[in-house]
Amino acid sequence: MNRAAGILRSAGAILLLALSASAVEAPFPADHRTMRRTVSYAEMTAFLEGVARPGFITVTEEIRSTQGRKVFLVRLNRGGAKARFRVLYYAQQHGDEVAGKDALLTLVRDIAARPALLPEDVDLYLLPMLNPDGAEAHRRVNGAGADLNRDHLLLAQPETRALHRVARRIRPHLAVDSHEFGRDGEDYAKKGWEAWPVITMDACNHPLIPDYLKAAALEAVDTAAPLQQKAGHAYRRYLVGGPPPDEEIRPSTSEVDDGRNGMGTLGALSFIIEAGVRHRSADPSADLGERVDGYRILYRHLLGDRPWRDRIFKLAERARREPLPPFIATNTFWANVGGKVSVVKVREATTGKTIDVPTAMAMTDLVVKGSVPTPRAYAIEGTAAAKFIPVLEAQGLSWESLVVPRRAKVERVQLLRIEEPYDELYQRYKDRQIVERRPLAEVELPAGTLIVPLDQELARRAVQVLEPCLLYGLYGYPGFRELARPGADLPVSRLF
Numbered sequence: 001m002n003r004a005a006g007i008l009r010s011a012g013a014i015l016l017l018a019l020s021a022s023a024v025e026a027p028f029p030a031d032h033r034t035m036r037r038t039v040s041y042a043e044m045t046a047f048l049e050g051v052a053r054p055g056f057i058t059v060t061e062e063i064r065s066t067q068g069r070k071v072f073l074v075r076l077n078r079g080g081a082k083a084r085f086r087v088l089y090y091a092q093q094h095g096d097e098v099a100g101k102d103a104l105l106t107l108v109r110d111i112a113a114r115p116a117l118l119p120e121d122v123d124l125y126l127l128p129m130l131n132p133d134g135a136e137a138h139r140r141v142n143g144a145g146a147d148l149n150r151d152h153l154l155l156a157q158p159e160t161r162a163l164h165r166v167a168r169r170i171r172p173h174l175a176v177d178s179h180e181f182g183r184d185g186e187d188y189a190k191k192g193w194e195a196w197p198v199i200t201m202d203a204c205n206h207p208l209i210p211d212y213l214k215a216a217a218l219e220a221v222d223t224a225a226p227l228q229q230k231a232g233h234a235y236r237r238y239l240v241g242g243p244p245p246d247e248e249i250r251p252s253t254s255e256v257d258d259g260r261n262g263m264g265t266l267g268a269l270s271f272i273i274e275a276g277v278r279h280r281s282a283d284p285s286a287d288l289g290e291r292v293d294g295y296r297i298l299y300r301h302l303l304g305d306r307p308w309r310d311r312i313f314k315l316a317e318r319a320r321r322e323p324l325p326p327f328i329a330t331n332t333f334w335a336n337v338g339g340k341v342s343v344v345k346v347r348e349a350t351t352g353k354t355i356d357v358p359t360a361m362a363m364t365d366l367v368v369k370g371s372v373p374t375p376r377a378y379a380i381e382g383t384a385a386a387k388f389i390p391v392l393e394a395q396g397l398s399w400e401s402l403v404v405p406r407r408a409k410v411e412r413v414q415l416l417r418i419e420e421p422y423d424e425l426y427q428r429y430k431d432r433q434i435v436e437r438r439p440l441a442e443v444e445l446p447a448g449t450l451i452v453p454l455d456q457e458l459a460r461r462a463v464q465v466l467e468p469c470l471l472y473g474l475y476g477y478p479g480f481r482e483l484a485r486p487g488a489d490l491p492v493s494r495l496f
């Protein structure tokens, strides 16, 4: 065999490999920007099972959904132990919001074909379809009818429990949740407009997340703008609310029942990406490729370069060890401090023209209206233990069950009322817990009381789940509501 034939033969072998890699699996076009149809659960399953490569791309079944479908975890790692920067991208908690999943699958295809796309110091984990039951039924909720992205406090659903288990196992330095919103809601349509952006991103914003982590995340939201502009995609920070200039717009909730703040309080630089869908158009999938491209730009942007990753690695490691602050913010709301005027872009539906609308209703400052001193621990009454233990377990918290009575300085908290109606003035949702703290007293806690100390690693999660003075907490949920009787003490007390 001469040299030329040898080269030809190895080139042929490479070609064959490339052909088998692309021909077998990818259920989407070579150019993701031309995607017109989302990848189904069955197509994704076949693709992922075919794309695995020992030591490089690992595909495992993390759990089964409530209806028995597989929830896949994909790990891409070509640096072995050198890959110290851990990243978790998860998508499709809401079954009918598809572009994030599609973008992640095209990313897997591209990295499989060109491994150099994945930096050697990155350990990349993907949960591309967290809610396969919802995906199959084209609906938001999971197989049990639950909204997964409102379940991060209780973790009552297997899919959200699995996400948190994965996050505690890998401890990501960076995490991204992936959603879609409607660009052409009724309130916009009435004005002849649609929301301008195709792709948006926002950061975690819970008061217990250290400021330096939130600032670094917002910086990444801003620095993505020129990249999206270059690709021709309308992009801004993700804000919720109605059309300007009269309706309030603001960042997403600062509560912890969603993935963004859930992962943020585990110490990750945590984001949500939302792509804009035209639900009223004849074919809402017509611009799927554009949304997927917008997603991919953000996923790549967040991986950054080596100096960025080293910086975020340090910030996230620091956030994880950060002691609790001396006070816990219990009552917060979004406001426009000083009445700043900002400009919101909208798109004229008939012409596609972009219009700048000035408004003073952009509420982007998180105001703290109430705080309580941080306790040393929480005590849960023995009679409520059976309800609380599954939540403590799902959250990975440690606790002690008193075998004999113990004297302690205890602050009990009385429930005055639970407010049901939506609050128009502060744009707050229902189930607000209005409480009164009782004077600190030395009491004997009976045997069977659960003690949850706050010197544990996941103290921030413990506060979010248990702090009885929070305006929003567990007592809005079925199963816990009956533990909260107006005029009586809540079953969780604050220990000093």
Ligand SMILES: [Zn+2]
Pocket (backbone or CB within 6 Å): 094, 097, 149, 178, 179, 180
């Ligand atoms: Zn969503």
